[in-house]
Amino acid sequence: MDRKERDAKYRAEHKAERNEYNRIYRQKNKEHFRQYARDYAHNQGKAKVLEKRQKNQERMRVDPEYRQKWSSYMQIYNRNRRERFRMRIIQSLGGRCQKCGFNDWRALQIDHTNGGGTKHRKSFSSLEKYYEYILANISSGDYQLLCANCNQIKRYRPH
Numbered sequence: 001m002d003r004k005e006r007d008a009k010y011r012a013e014h015k016a017e018r019n020e021y022n023r024i025y026r027q028k029n030k031e032h033f034r035q036y037a038r039d040y041a042h043n044q045g046k047a048k049v050l051e052k053r054q055k056n057q058e059r060m061r062v063d064p065e066y067r068q069k070w071s072s073y074m075q076i077y078n079r080n081r082r083e084r085f086r087m088r089i090i091q092s093l094g095g096r097c098q099k100c101g102f103n104d105w106r107a108l109q110i111d112h113t114n115g116g117g118t119k120h121r122k123s124f125s126s127l128e129k130y131y132e133y134i135l136a137n138i139s140s141g142d143y144q145l146l147c148a149n150c151n152q153i154k155r156y157r158p159h
Ligand SMILES: [Zn+2]
Pocket: 097, 098, 099, 100, 101, 102, 146, 147, 148, 149, 150, 151
């Protein structure tokens, strides 16, 4: 009997014992197994996304009509995404102008309480990243809502 056969025989004879051992092991390391499954799914998802992106880029390269369609689709997609971000910030900041109470979101602006807003916004590579940062720091007290009028008045410097 060679080693392989011996191992197989051992496994067969101790099947119930081994199953029990594995069951306890899995239970003891539940969180570990769960995390492993999550990571696996996450990486699989990532690979799929990358593959899709590559295919899309290839198609854009060879098909000008598709490129045109795709870029106008992305324009709308990004505009909606920025709008959703803006809505979330507006909601989190109370939904109305801090000076006068005006509450039509179309004319509400995110004001840096201590100034420097334009410079801060320009330090981000995209508006989305800027919005993400503000959302993450929404309760810092650095941001408030002002309506366009109150914001303009705050900015006004006498000549
Ligand atoms: Zn106002």
